Amino acid sequence: MTQKSSFIAIFPGSFDPITMGHLDIIRRASTLFPKIIVAVADPLHKKTMFTLEERIKLVKESVQGIPNVEVQGFTGLLVDFAKKVGARAIIRGLRAVSDFEYEFKMAWMNRRMYPEVETIFLIPSEEYAYLASSLVKEIALLGKDVDGLVPPPVEKKIRETILGKYKESKGPSLEFD
Numbered sequence: 115m116t117q118k119s120s121f122i123a124i125f126p127g128s129f130d131p132i133t134m135g136h137l138d139i140i141r142r143a144s145t146l147f148p149k150i151i152v153a154v155a156d157p158l159h160k161k162t163m164f165t166l167e168e169r170i171k172l173v174k175e176s177v178q179g180i181p182n183v184e185v186q187g188f189t190g191l192l193v194d195f196a197k198k199v200g201a202r203a204i205i206r207g208l209r210a211v212s213d214f215e216y217e218f219k220m221a222w223m224n225r226r227m228y229p230e231v232e233t234i235f236l237i238p239s240e241e242y243a244y245l246a247s248s249l250v251k252e253i254a255l256l257g258k259d260v261d262g263l264v265p266p267p268v269e270k271k272i273r274e275t276i277l278g279k280y281k282e283s284k285g286p287s288l289e290f291d
């Protein structure tokens with residue numbers, strides 16, 4: 115392990131879309147590590163509301179002004195991406211106990227495949243403890259504003275696309291994970 119790689123942490127996720135909860139974790143991580151790479155996944159078995167390009171763009175616009183943060187998309191195994199960029203840590207956010215079982219399994223499997231990388235869990239500010247991208251999408255698809263739940267670039271995108279479409283259409287479509 116090189117000295118340099120020990121300073122890189124990645125924060126992976128679908129970010130479909132990025133929420134204030136994700137941003138809270140990114141801010142906290144950026145005070146701990148000199149370099150954070152937000153790794154936007156192209157999930158194999160998950161249908162997303164926003165394309166990979168849209169999700170990357172929204173994350174990039176949302177993290178502007180936070181020091182030491184870079185944004186990259188990735189496909190395939192997270193540990194392969196971690197190796198490629200020389201990351202020493204994987205950051206994940208933990209909300210309620212319900213996140214724990216899935217996160218524990220993932221951390222264990224990632225360690226098994228790449229023992230040099232540590233998974234580090236951060237908890238968000240209380241106000242974001244129940245916030246999830248899936249909730250944001252449901253609210254938006256039901257025609258309601260999502261201000262305060264997502265960063266301004268995401269709010270704008272949702273207003274222009276989903277809320278706009280909602281007004282023209284008969285009703286929402288909830289076809290995503």
Ligand code: ADP
Binds near residue numbers: 126139207245
């Ligand atoms: P994934 O599909 O990989 O779970 P997400 O974009 O849903 O991707 O989440 C990425 C990471 O951000 C996960 O560790 C998740 O627990 C965390 N996260 C999501 N929402 C919040 C939130 N409101 N507060 C803290 N962490 C969160």
